[in-house]
Amino acid sequence: MQRSLPPPSVLPLCPPANAMAKRKRQKTKASSPLPWPEPLPWPETYTGKYEYFKRGLLLNTEHLIWTALAHVAPDLFNKMKQEKMVAVHEALDMIGLRWVGLNNQPLRAVVGTLFDAAQGFYKKNDWRSPLNPSPVVLMEVNDLEFTGSNGRIVIKNQSYTNSHGEWEFPILPRENFDSNDQQSQSIIFPIAVATKINSNLETLGMDIIRRAVDQDIVDILRGRASSTMNITALEETTATLLTHTKGAGLAGDTIYQRKMSKTTQQCGSYYSDLKDSVYLTRLEKSIIDSLLKHDGQRTNAQTTSQAGKRKYILLKYSTGGENWAHTDDMKNEVFPYQALLMLSNSDEYDGGEFYVANRTDEGDHNMSITRLSTPKLNAGDLVIFKANSGYYHGMKRVTRGERVAVGLLQSVPEKKGAKVKNGPRVKKGA
Numbered sequence: 079m080q081r082s083l084p085p086p087s088v089l090p091l092c093p094p095a096n097a098m099a100k101r102k103r104q105k106t107k108a109s110s111p112l113p114w115p116e117p118l119p120w121p122e123t124y125t126g127k128y129e130y131f132k133r134g135l136l137l138n139t140e141h142l143i144w145t146a147l148a149h150v151a152p153d154l155f156n157k158m159k160q161e162k163m164v165a166v167h168e169a170l171d172m173i174g175l176r177w178v179g180l181n182n183q184p185l186r187a188v189v190g191t192l193f194d195a196a197q198g199f200y201k202k203n204d205w206r207s208p209l210n211p212s213p214v215v216l217m218e219v220n221d222l223e224f225t226g227s228n229g230r231i232v233i234k235n236q237s238y239t240n241s242h243g244e245w246e247f248p249i250l251p252r253e254n255f256d257s258n259d260q261q262s263q264s265i266i267f268p269i270a271v272a273t274k275i276n277s278n279l280e281t282l283g284m285d286i287i288r289r290a291v292d293q294d295i296v297d298i299l300r301g302r303a304s305s306t307m308n309i310t311a312l313e314e315t316t317a318t319l320l321t322h323t324k325g326a327g328l329a330g331d332t333i334y335q336r337k338m339s340k341t342t343q344q345c346g347s348y349y350s351d352l353k354d355s356v357y358l359t360r361l362e363k364s365i366i367d368s369l370l371k372h373d374g375q376r377t378n379a380q381t382t383s384q385a386g387k388r389k390y391i392l393l394k395y396s397t398g399g400e401n402w403a404h405t406d407d408m409k410n411e412v413f414p415y416q417a418l419l420m421l422s423n424s425d426e427y428d429g430g431e432f433y434v435a436n437r438t439d440e441g442d443h444n445m446s447i448t449r450l451s452t453p454k455l456n457a458g459d460l461v462i463f464k465a466n467s468g469y470y471h472g473m474k475r476v477t478r479g480e481r482v483a484v485g486l487l488q489s490v491p492e493k494k495g496a497k498v499k500n501g502p503r504v505k506k507g508a
């Protein structure tokens with residue numbers, strides 16, 4: 079497979095319809111390259127039915143993805159799902175989108191649909207490659223065309239700073255916080271009403287609170303998370319592995335053991351549910367305290383009756399681990415925000431920057447996708463971010479050491495009729 083695409087001027091972007099028709103009429107020799115077809119018109123059922131697609135990060139990038147898929151070796155379209163996942167990911171690498179998760183909405187729908195179309199195309203054309211091996215030319219992501227009308231996609235990488243300055247968050251003395259039991263019953267609602275935090279969430283998609291959580295709680299959680307390499311000892315109920323072949327991320331070095339019913343499974347990076355327990359309740363309380371302090375005001379926190387389900391996850395990444403961009407939508411639950419607490423000290427790992435990705439449409443088919451990354455986080459630092467509503471998030475590759483964090487999610491009760499349907503599953507193979 080080619081590792082990079084030819085420059086835009088010679089990209090095999092969809093030929094005009096009349097050229098297609100002309101070529102169809104010509105008898106194609108078995109050895110000559112086939113024209114890559116027009117991308118399918120986006121199925122009405124998808125655009126109309128699936129809300130996530132309409133506001134998706136990759137809306138209107140179908141041409142670009144189609145072009146990337148043209149570089150997937152034809153016979154891979156016949157292979158098992160896991161091999162296809164890897165192939166699609168490699169192809170996306172060529173168009174600057176290697177960091178986007180394949181197993182999540184909306185890329186799952188885009189890639190799935192285009193992959194099926196490509197498979198059909200190859201079947202019809204006897205599995206011959208549509209392309210001659212193209213010269214390896216590195217291209218700027220900024221120059222990629224993504225529509226037939228000279229649109230451009232620009233992928234920007236930015237680092238997080240905000241109006242407070244990265245290190246200048248007010249850390250008020252603990253005594254200033256007047257404890258209130260009701261407040262400790264909800265995470266999300268204090269977040270939503272904490273005005274400073276909320277304005278950063280609205281404009282940047284995230285906010286960082288340095289040293290948000292008491293050291294003793296961080297120490298307890300760190301101890302629990304690293305006391306053993308055996309996942310089952312950590313009160314964890316399930317573990318989702320971040321693997322290339324499942325389209326979620328990169329596993330990295332394999333260092334953890336997971337006991338299955340009869341066997342032991344090795345895994346490099348994963349996230350896993352944590353059972354509710356006393357230390358998590360303390361953690362939650364500590365976070366709420368710090369949000370209130372950070373905001374410098376008392377909030378009108380709501381009670382549990384208005385809060386949805388809580389969920390805590392432990393995230394462990396070994397060197398090489400990566401969490402590709404995704405949203406946290408789960409079957410019937412919506413988690414609008416997440417608080418991610420770093421448990422590793424900054425000298426224990428390199429890389430592993432958390433980011434939020436957001437898209438801006440700039441008219442004339444131009445758009446930019448901005449990935450806003452955090453600076454290096456230390457144990458006790460907290461990132462609050464928008465976990466869906468148009469924002470994607472992920473973690474860049476850990477290049478050294480191990481990075482451990484806890485995510486606190488709280489769903490909101492669903493409003494009737496406001497449910498976002500799950501997208502079409504990528505069929506066997508993508």
Ligand SMILES: O=C(O)CCC(=O)C(=O)O
Pocket residue numbers: 391393401406416418431432433471472473483485
């Ligand atoms: O580890 C990270 O920085 C990302 C975690 C994440 O995606 C999540 O907790 O939902």
Ligand SMILES: [Fe+2]
Pocket residue numbers: 404405406471
């Ligand atoms: Fe996530």
